[in-house]
Amino acid sequence: MTLSIDNLQQMEIEYIKMFSEVSEDEQTLTFNNSNIPDMYTHNFDLYKSDVGLLEYIESQINKVETKAKGFFRIETYHPISADLIEKLSVKPQICTYDFMGIETRNYINLIGNPECSVLSAESSRVLEDGITVDIAVNEEGMGLDFATRRIKGKAEVYKNPDKAIELFVCYSGDTPIGNIEYIPFNRVAKFEDFDILEDYQRRSFGTSVLKHLLEKAFDNNIEHAYLITDQADTAKEMYKKNGFEKVGEKTELLFLF
Template structure:
């Protein structure tokens, strides 16, 4: 089943990026936002010969250095098991390693924690709502130490995709006292709904606003007939605890390798 979730991930990236399948790996690139790590990456597919994966990664790194790339982001398919010894070798090459957790909503039901009833969660549809989402995206990105200019470029790129006709990628906003304090994305395709880019302003965290957004998106996904609702979070990320309490369970994990000139 995890293979199907990874396929949805690939489809999500294609909202922003071009894709080239080279047999045992896929290359994604976004000409409009070439510095966005998530949209300019390599996916090592599940059919690669595991005996060659170390040399494959080393070759990609050599190419990146020769081409004077600013960064290299390699995602290893969640069906592939990466040993601790292999991770150490990747670290020795200069990569930072992140473990991404695939978390699926168990039985499509939220846990016992309830969302804050004093907020309003909406699916963006008006220009004002898209602009509110853009401003909030810039603010949360800068708070996460992203350079301001790039944060603006990223938010414009996202807004462009949200506003495309018949876009499968939807923007959600949480308003409290008429102020936008949280935002998230919902991507729906086939039987799947993916929750992505979840943020609540620091002063409003742990007050039920995030759960309120989850409730709204899950309700909309179920009304649309989606059978599998999931998200991906870093193994060490703080929101993981909230997701577990609200009914999400880990169904798989993948290794992501990253290195940059900086």
């Protein structure tokens, strides 16, 4: 088995469905998280086709309800031309994300920080540590209110035994310093929302986390793992150093009103 865009797209759909309701038609999948309606990454359209994107976007951004919501976000796995962007009546923020994949057996090559321990948030104590770390990492960029609502909403999903998602928390000694989501599906594992507090970065704690989860996946007969990174993300170099390679990409257009 090799990772393909089809594998990755299906994995992404399964992931978002754990948080959002989904409706589908011939061209699109529309995701809606009514508990956190202002969370862009849980409220968006995935456009499946490589034709008709311009017309679809224009039909959506001109709706009264879209403008009332304040944003419209759409993702596609197909290339978007500069000509299409130029023709849009409203110019979006554009971000391209790379899918970085690795064979889980490569965990054996990773050397982390011996002071690091990685625990599953199965207990309320570890979960609370994970929530605290997540807020600390995201408060400046997201604001305290949204950062708190976001992780507490996600925590309700972590606690649901019917959902195939697990939160892990990274510790330096007894101090929680990072967290990451682990989602297995169809012999692939997705790593999501991977953060290490700034004071502990570039000290191999991140490598320890990746090694721990890759080994877990390998022990459960999962052949590949992947994560998604912004093309401008400085952490990408750390992923490459640890053996991750680009296996695909997707583009996001975000319209703000």
